[in-house]
Amino acid sequence: MKKRDKISIIGTNVYSGTLCQYRQSKLTPLKKYKYSKKNITITYIANKDLITEALDISQNIPKESVVDVITDKVYDELQFDPAVEYTIVPVKTKLRASRDKYQTIIIDKKKIKEKLQPISKKSKVVDYVIPAPLLYKALYQEKSIDKSGNDMFIYFGDYDSFVTFYHNGEYLYSKSIKYSFKNIYDRFCKLANEVPMSEKQFRYFLANDGARKGKSSHRELLIRVLNECFLSINDILIYTKRAYDIDSIKSAYVALAWDSSDSLEPYVKNYLNINASALSTLFEKRFESEVTDPMCQLLILNAQNIESGVSSVANLTPYPKPKPLMQRESGKIIATGFGIASLFMIPIIYDTVIGSSMQANNLLLSKEAAKVTTEANSLKGAISRKREELKALESAYEKSKDIYDSKVGEVTKVYNKKFHYQFRSQQLSEITKLLKEYDLQSQNIAISDTLYAIELESKDDKKITAFIKKLVQKFDKNISRVDIKDIVYNKQLGLYKGVLKIDFTEEIK
Numbered sequence: 001m002k003k004r005d006k007i008s009i010i011g012t013n014v015y016s017g018t019l020c021q022y023r024q025s026k027l028t029p030l031k032k033y034k035y036s037k038k039n040i041t042i043t044y045i046a047n048k049d050l051i052t053e054a055l056d057i058s059q060n061i062p063k064e065s066v067v068d069v070i071t072d073k074v075y076d077e078l079q080f081d082p083a084v085e086y087t088i089v090p091v092k093t094k095l096r097a098s099r100d101k102y103q104t105i106i107i108d109k110k111k112i113k114e115k116l117q118p119i120s121k122k123s124k125v126v127d128y129v130i131p132a133p134l135l136y137k138a139l140y141q142e143k144s145i146d147k148s149g150n151d152m153f154i155y156f157g158d159y160d161s162f163v164t165f166y167h168n169g170e171y172l173y174s175k176s177i178k179y180s181f182k183n184i185y186d187r188f189c190k191l192a193n194e195v196p197m198s199e200k201q202f203r204y205f206l207a208n209d210g211a212r213k214g215k216s217s218h219r220e221l222l223i224r225v226l227n228e229c230f231l232s233i234n235d236i237l238i239y240t241k242r243a244y245d246i247d248s249i250k251s252a253y254v255a256l257a258w259d260s261s262d263s264l265e266p267y268v269k270n271y272l273n274i275n276a277s278a279l280s281t282l283f284e285k286r287f288e289s290e291v292t293d294p295m296c297q298l299l300i301l302n303a304q305n306i307e308s309g310v311s312s313v314a315n316l317t318p319y320p321k322p323k324p325l326m327q328r329e330s331g332k333i334i335a336t337g338f339g340i341a342s343l344f345m346i347p348i349i350y351d352t353v354i355g356s357s358m359q360a361n362n363l364l365l366s367k368e369a370a371k372v373t374t375e376a377n378s379l380k381g382a383i384s385r386k387r388e389e390l391k392a393l394e395s396a397y398e399k400s401k402d403i404y405d406s407k408v409g410e411v412t413k414v415y416n417k418k419f420h421y422q423f424r425s426q427q428l429s430e431i432t433k434l435l436k437e438y439d440l441q442s443q444n445i446a447i448s449d450t451l452y453a454i455e456l457e458s459k460d461d462k463k464i465t466a467f468i469k470k471l472v473q474k475f476d477k478n479i480s481r482v483d484i485k486d487i488v489y490n491k492q493l494g495l496y497k498g499v500l501k502i503d504f505t506e507e508i509k
Contacts, residue, residue, distance in 0.1 A: 007307060008036075011299035012043045014118050015159035016257075020296040027289040027300060035123035037321075042128040042303040044295065045115060045316060047162035048176035050131055051106040053078060054243075055090070056099040058432065060445050066090060068425030070104055076429070085109045089131065089314040094168045095244060103171060105131050105314070112316055120319060128303060129317040133164045133174035135298040137313055138305050140169035144282045149250035152274065154233065156181060156264075157257040157295070163236050165244075172244060175236045179229040181257070187228070191221045207259035226264075230271035237272060255279035255294040427452070427504060430474060438467040450480075450504045461487050461496040468500060478505050 009022040010030065019030035035041075055073050057066065070090040074080050087109055090102040112129065119126050136153055139145045147169030154163050158181045164174040179187075185202050189195050196218060197205065205218065240246070252274040254264045260280035268276035279294045287297060305311035428445070431454065435442055441457040458464050464487060472482055481503040487496050 009040045009300050009303045011296045014043050020291045022300040027287045027291050033122050040127050040303050042299045044130045044132045046160040047132045047174050048160045053104045055104050056101045059100050072429045091171050094170050125321045126317050126319040128315050134313050138301040141310050150246050152249045152252040154254045165240050173240050177232050187225050203258050207261045249274045252276040253279040257293045260292045438463045452502045454500045456498050457495050
């Protein structure tokens with residue numbers, strides 16, 4: 001904890017322009033942003049600026065292929081524009097199911113840069129940009145909330161109000177609602193047919209339980225607005241329970257962006273029948289804070305967890321802090337260049353030193369001929385040894401060069417493998433579609449380099465034959481060998497079974 005407290009963290013709300021600074025265990029508002037290499041800058045992207053889609057994939061998909069398969073689904077099945085570059089973040093849920101389920105967060109990369117303009121105009125570095133619904137994960141990592149069961153978070157903000165669900169400590173689902181502060185205030189004024197109070201007064205009225213303690217006419221209007229709001233939230237709750245097959249919500253946490261009060265807890269209990277508490281209570285022991293917006297406190301908590309290695313939450317930043325020079329490719333090239341240059345400089349330095357020695361000895365030769373003869377023989381021996389050392393250095397240089405060339409080759413292979421890996425994802429995707437099209441089951445798909453072994457099952461052996469024919473037609477130019485030794489009929493199960501082996505070429509053309 002002490003190591004964390006030495007870090008200066010700047011949390012910023014790019015939507016409202018408000019800033020907060022965490023330093024020496026204190027969280028305080030910050031009037032003006034000033035970039036410093038020593039500071040860590042963190043912000044978030046609001047839920048309503050994100051696209052979230054629930055996608056499921058086969059449990060047989062290797063972990064290293066998950067991102068590629070999810071990306072293909074986003075563009076193919078959801079028909080996203082391939083000309084637009086999206087940041088795609090698949091978050092695996094802990095729901096028990098026959099297929100792996102991923103809540104996938106999607107956002108246009110250009111949109112991220114647009115939202116970050118308030119910071120990027122003042123600094124070229126934004127260390128962390130976190131999707132808003134993923135910020136709550138830090139509360140489980142800090143053990144502020146028990147991971148077991150289902151929890152619900154309700155946040156009312158100026159720009160966006162949204163509801164988020166977590167299952168066993170992992171993000172499950174989130175949905176924005178139309179009741180941001182501005183919408184609530186406008187609805188309140190519309191029902192009153194006038195402007196009964198200013199926005200500032202209304203913030204205080206809402207945060208201080210105005211629905212129970214305020215002026216009678218104002219209280220009735222606010223109750224009507226909150227009734228509409230929580231009915232909308234209840235609809236989201238009902239949908240989430242049905243869609244994700246969950247029975248109950250353990251706890252709900254409510255937050256207002258402008259106040260840390262617990263004024264809305266009774267409405268959660270009454271309308272949603274869930275035990276509720278103010279989100280701010282989770283930070284009371286964690287921070288000495290003068291900041292009321294819990295989003296800022298969540299940002300600080302996430303930055304601390306990332307810096308200390310506790311968290312690996314998705315980071316959307318297009319402006320990361322540069323690595324130290326010697327960890328960058330350019331730094332490695334410079335270091336290598338200096339090493340090679342040093343090797344080439346050895347003969348020059350050697351010749352310079354020897355030349356100076358020779359001149360000095362020539363002066364002595366004119367005075368002491370006999371002595372110089374002895375010294376000359378000694379110098380010849382030294383020269384011979386130096387030349388042997390030079391040869392050894394040249395040999396070492398050649399070995400180092402061979403090792404360097406070998407490493408470059410390995411890196412190139414790794415790069416090519418990564419670059420062309422998308423083709424395996426395409427193959428898996430197409431094979432999966434064909435299995436579904438011909439109503440075939442596959443208990444396992446084994447992959448070794450370019451060789452695929454697919455276990456096939458069907459009640460009709462003709463469907464297996466038709467599937468193989470269609471597969472060969474589809475990948476005609478990319479298959480070097482197709483083999484299925486036997487299709488065996490299992491009377492007990494009433495199924496035809498066989499193992500299809502396909503050898504693909506290096507890449508799809």
